[in-house]
Structures are given as structure tokens and as C-alpha cells.
Amino acid sequence: MNNVVLIGRLTRDPEVRYTSETQMAVARFSVAIDRPVRSGGEKQTDFPNVVVFGKQAENCERFLRKGRLVGIQGRIQTGRYTNKNGDTVYTTEVVANNVEFLDWGDRNERSERPAAQSSQKEDMGIPDGFQAIEDEDIPF
Amino acid sequence: MNNVVLIGRLTRDPEVRYTSETQMAVARFSVAIDRPVRSGGEKQTDFPNVVVFGKQAENCERFLRKGRLVGIQGRIQTGRYTNKNGDTVYTTEVVANNVEFLDWGDRNERSERPAAQSSQKEDMGIPDGFQAIEDEDIPF
Amino acid sequence: MNNVVLIGRLTRDPEVRYTSETQMAVARFSVAIDRPVRSGGEKQTDFPNVVVFGKQAENCERFLRKGRLVGIQGRIQTGRYTNKNGDTVYTTEVVANNVEFLDWGDRNERSERPAAQSSQKEDMGIPDGFQAIEDEDIPF
Amino acid sequence: MNNVVLIGRLTRDPEVRYTSETQMAVARFSVAIDRPVRSGGEKQTDFPNVVVFGKQAENCERFLRKGRLVGIQGRIQTGRYTNKNGDTVYTTEVVANNVEFLDWGDRNERSERPAAQSSQKEDMGIPDGFQAIEDEDIPF
DNA sequence: TTTT
DNA sequence: TTTT
Numbered sequence: 001m002n003n004v005v006l007i008g009r010l011t012r013d014p015e016v017r018y019t020s021e022t023q024m025a026v027a028r029f030s031v032a033i034d035r036p037v038r039s040g041g042e043k044q045t046d047f048p049n050v051v052v053f054g055k056q057a058e059n060c061e062r063f064l065r066k067g068r069l070v071g072i073q074g075r076i077q078t079g080r081y082t083n084k085n086g087d088t089v090y091t092t093e094v095v096a097n098n099v100e101f102l103d104w105g106d107r108n109e110r111s112e113r114p115a116a117q118s119s120q121k122e123d124m125g126i127p128d129g130f131q132a133i134e135d136e137d138i139p140f
Numbered sequence: 141m142n143n144v145v146l147i148g149r150l151t152r153d154p155e156v157r158y159t160s161e162t163q164m165a166v167a168r169f170s171v172a173i174d175r176p177v178r179s180g181g182e183k184q185t186d187f188p189n190v191v192v193f194g195k196q197a198e199n200c201e202r203f204l205r206k207g208r209l210v211g212i213q214g215r216i217q218t219g220r221y222t223n224k225n226g227d228t229v230y231t232t233e234v235v236a237n238n239v240e241f242l243d244w245g246d247r248n249e250r251s252e253r254p255a256a257q258s259s260q261k262e263d264m265g266i267p268d269g270f271q272a273i274e275d276e277d278i279p280f
Numbered sequence: 281m282n283n284v285v286l287i288g289r290l291t292r293d294p295e296v297r298y299t300s301e302t303q304m305a306v307a308r309f310s311v312a313i314d315r316p317v318r319s320g321g322e323k324q325t326d327f328p329n330v331v332v333f334g335k336q337a338e339n340c341e342r343f344l345r346k347g348r349l350v351g352i353q354g355r356i357q358t359g360r361y362t363n364k365n366g367d368t369v370y371t372t373e374v375v376a377n378n379v380e381f382l383d384w385g386d387r388n389e390r391s392e393r394p395a396a397q398s399s400q401k402e403d404m405g406i407p408d409g410f411q412a413i414e415d416e417d418i419p420f
Numbered sequence: 421m422n423n424v425v426l427i428g429r430l431t432r433d434p435e436v437r438y439t440s441e442t443q444m445a446v447a448r449f450s451v452a453i454d455r456p457v458r459s460g461g462e463k464q465t466d467f468p469n470v471v472v473f474g475k476q477a478e479n480c481e482r483f484l485r486k487g488r489l490v491g492i493q494g495r496i497q498t499g500r501y502t503n504k505n506g507d508t509v510y511t512t513e514v515v516a517n518n519v520e521f522l523d524w525g526d527r528n529e530r531s532e533r534p535a536a537q538s539s540q541k542e543d544m545g546i547p548d549g550f551q552a553i554e555d556e557d558i559p560f
Numbered sequence: 561t562t563t564t
Numbered sequence: 565t566t567t568t
Contacts, residue, residue: 144284
């Protein structure tokens with residue numbers, strides 16, 4: 001069992017690359033999640049990193065921008081690599097199974113597309129406030 | 141372990157009553173959550189019932205209306221009672237530990253309060269997109 | 281977003297039926313989950329109902345018995361039907377995506393199979409403490 | 421919303437220190453969680469780090485050992501620090517709200533205590549398969 | 561590297 | 565630094 005649910009705002013636009021063999025999209029971003037404020041305490045925020053694969057990653061590239069609110073269901077994945085100094089770096093990120101777009105704002109849209117509208121969302125088969133996962137999208 | 145996370149829209153205004161001894165608020169509502177649409181399938185929706193206690197219930201009464209989008213973290217609670225026909229009715233509901241208001245819309249507001257605005261939210265100590273839980277609110 | 285995680289013990293042996301057309305297995309059971317005990321309070325327990333489909337349901341039939349400890353990841357599903365008195369009954373159950381067997385005990389085994397052992401588990405391709413979900417098992 | 425549920429086995433004994441001012445216990449460990457095995461794929465495992473505070477940390481020190489199975493409910497916390505080379509290191513860990521001991525094994529027990537038994541668990545006020553969180557334990 |  |  002390894003189950004994560006997050007609701008937070010993108011700290012920057014998603015970064016998307018494509019795998020060389022299958023040209024599968026891989027989107028990465030981090031989300032800001034404010035911790036519950038203790039009385040008399042100051043605001044604190046966590047910034048978990050998120051990875052999304054496949055068609056969902058393509059939708060992230062099209063629709064998500066810095067500041068957008070998203071709901072994420074996924075799992076924690078750990079890894080490691082050796083950096084240029086030769087020491088081991090440990091990584092922890094959230095692999096998303098499902099990304100829901102929780103505000104369809106009209107600001108911060110990329111220039112190559114018009115603002116999201118109800119009709120457009122339906123054209124794309126994207127129900128309001130929900131984004132289905134397709135089996136063929138899951139590469140792991 | 142008994143952990144539930146929901147994101148959905150209120151199917152009606154919250155119903156709020158107060159316990160007789162301590163005058164603690166108890167808010168009840170249900171949320172609509174669309175299931176992921178299977179290709180070729182038709183839309184289906186679940187309607188789990190939600191209960192909230194204490195100060196959070198008071199905030200639900202003030203700020204939540206039918207159609208609002210909320211994020212809920214809580215647990216499943218089961219119970220039973222005997223109805224007027226004398227047969228046992230089994231109940232299942234989600235007891236919320238945390239309710240987050242995910243859209244601060246300007247429609248459907250109750251008449252006795254003005255539309256939520258940034259400054260007002262800060263007046264109330266309610267951070268945008270998050271609603272802290274206070275220890276003294278938890279009655280269970 | 282509709283995400284549930286439970287850890288609890290089966291209140292009875294799973295009930296399994298098979299759909300008429302595709303002969304897909306459908307397993308049903310409920311689990312007992314003790315609530316955190318409040319100091320000075322008495323023990324209270326929730327009994328959510330769980331449904332499992334496909335190959336996972338078959339594994340539940342083979343390996344799960346009353347009293348076994350399971351971890352469940354799934355979602356809340358609501359429904360309704362009309363009973364023989366003609367009144368509408370509302371239902372809430374947890375549809376499991378993943379069922380993990382958390383104790384491989386040697387008691388309460390069905391007579392038609394020997395006690396679970398390490399070698400047998402490996403024969404069945406079931407890793408210890410984890411039960412993979414196969415895509416073809418998911419009927420919704 | 422920031423919600424994590426894990427079930428996994430300790431990769432080593434918990435490390436416990438006490439804060440200097442309040443002498444609050446802080447336990448740290450990581451858990452091994454096998455990923456669902458893809459057909460034809462090889463086993464892969466994640467190793468998220470976990471932190472526990474207060475009385476629950478003390479219980480971890482007493483009862484948990486390398487190899488034990490635990491259920492954890494908590495949240496993702498990120499941070500950073502500067503290492504001796506002067507570069508920034510980013511950290512991600514799971515802050516546990518609740519730790520459940522899922523196997524009360526008789527091996528790997530520390531010498532200063534006998535094997536856990538039903539009566540002893542009740543003596544300690546620890547219900548079987550569940551470990552309550554006390555309000556005064558939560559330091560954040 | 562941090563969002564409203 | 566990795567568990568059964």
C-alpha cells in the first residue's frame with residue numbers, strides 16, 4: 001500500500017519531455033501545499049514533486065500553468081542517482097495516477113490556445129472537475 | 141486505519157443542527173463525485189454522505205452552498221437504527237476531519253452575508269484554499 | 281477524487297458469486313476497524329462493506345477468511361434499490377482496487393486447501409504482503 | 421490536503437532522539453514497499469522516510485524493529501538544508517499522524533523487554549492492531 | 561526551484 | 565542506508 005492524495009497549486013509551469021523510444025510524454029512539476037496554521041505560528045508550505053506519464057502528462061502540458069489548483073492521487077516513489085561530485089543523491093517524488101484540474105482559470109494560459117471554456121472542455125472529452133485515467137496511459 | 145479523501149460538489153445546502161448539551165454544531169451534506177468515464181460508457185456519480193462537527197461545521201454553514209466544490213479528509217463511520225417499520229437500517233457516512241473550500245464562488249451565497257472576498261477571508265483567519273482544523277473542534 | 285484506505289479484519293468469510301455472462305467473480309465482505317479509543321471512552325468499531333471484482337475476488341475467495349487482516353485501497357460507491365416493502369434503500373460500499381493480505385495465518389483455512397506457506401505463495405505468483413492488481417481484473 | 425497512507429516493513433531499527441528543550445521523542449525510520457509487479461518485470465521497491473513525534477515515537481522505539489510491518493497515515497513534508505559541500509539538499513519525508521503495528525512478532529525484540537503478548541498490550545493500553553494518537557502527542 |  |  002502506497003497511496004498519496006494532494007491538493008495544491010503548481011509552483012511553475014509543468015516541464016514536459018518525451019521518451020526517445022515511444023515518445024511518451026512525461027510531465028514534472030511541484031505543488032505548494034500550505035500546512036494548517038498553528039495559532040500564533042507562521043505559514044509553512046510543503047513543495048512535493050510530482051511526475052505524470054502518458055496522455056495525462058499531455059493534458060498537464062496543455063492545461064496546467066503555474067498557480068493552477070490540482071488534485072493528485074498517486075504513490076510515493078524513491079530513487080537515487082550519482083551527481084557530478086560523485087555523491088549519491090536520494091530522490092522522493094509522487095507518481096500521479098490521476099490529476100484533476102480544480103480551477104479552470106482564464107489567466108496564465110499559454111498563447112497557443114484560447115481560454116478554457118465549457119464547450120471546449122466537452123470537445124476534448126474532459127468532464128468538468130475530473131480527468132479520467134486511461135489504461136493505456138499507465139507506463140509502470 | 142480508516143482514511144477517506146473526497147473531492148466533490150455539494151448536492152444541497154448543508155443541514156446544521158446543534159447538540160442540546162454543548163451546543164456543538166453538526167453539519168451534514170452529501171457530495172457528488174463523477175466516476176471516471178469508461179470509453180463508451182455513460183456518466184455515473186456517487187453521492188457519499190458527510191458529517192462535520194464543531195467549528196468546522198459552523199464554517200460549512202456559513203460558507204458552503206449547493207454546488208460548491210470541497211475537498212474532504214476523514215474516515216468511514218457505520219451505524220444502524222431501527223425505523224418506524226421496525227426494521228434495522230444500516231448507515232455509512234464519512235466523518236470529516238478536514239473540509240477545504242476549493243472554490244470561493246460568488247453565486248449561491250446566503251443573503252445574510254456578502255460575497256466572500258480576499259480581505260474578508262483574511263479577517264476570518266481562513267487562508268485561501270485551506271481550512272485549518274483546530275484541536276478543540278474534534279469531538280470524537 | 282474518491283479514495284479510501286482501510287485496514288481491518290474480515291467479520292465473516294467472503295461471499296463470492298459469479299456474473300452470469302462473463303463468469304467474473306464478485307467477492308463481498310465487511311471489515312471491522314476499531315476507532316481510536318478516547319481516554320475514558322469505550323471501544324467502538326466501524327464495519328464498512330467491501331466489494332472486489334475479477335481475479336482479486338478469486339484470490340479473496342481462496343485466501344481470505346473471517347478474522348484475517350487486510351489492507352484495502354479503493355473508492356466509495358453509492359447506490360439504491362427498492363426493497364420488498366417498496367421503500368428505497370440507500371447503499372454505500374467500498375469498491376476495492378487493491379486488497380493486500382496482511383497476515384498469512386494458519387487458522388481458519390478452508391478445508392480444500394493446505395495452510396499458506398512461503399513456497400505456495402510463490403507458486404501462485406503472490407508476493408508476500410502484496411497482491412498485484414491486473415488490468416484485466418478491473419471491470420469498472 | 422496532503423494525505424499519505426503506507427504499509428511497509430522497516431528497513432532498520434528506528435532511530436530515536438529527544439528534543440533538548442521539551443525532551444520530546446522523535447523517531448525516524450524508512451519502510452520498504454514493493455511496487456506491484458508488472459508481468460515479466462522485476463521487483464522494485466520504494467523506501468520512503470518516516471518521522472514520528474511524541475508518545476507515538478516512544479512506542480516506535482519500544483515496539484518496532486527492522487522487518488516489522490507497519491501502517492502509516494500522515495503527510496508529505498519537504499525541507500532543505502545546506503550540506504558541508506555548501507550545496508542545497510532537498511528533503512522529502514512522511515510525517516506520521518498514526519502508526520499501526522501490523523504484526524506483533526516474537527523475533528527481533530530488544531533484550532530489555534519480553535515478547536509482546538495480548539495481556540501486555542492491554543497493560544500498555546495499546547489495542548490490538550491499532551495505536552491511538554493522543555492530542556498531546558502532536559507537535560506540529 | 562517555490563503557489564493563492 | 566534498504567524490508568519479507
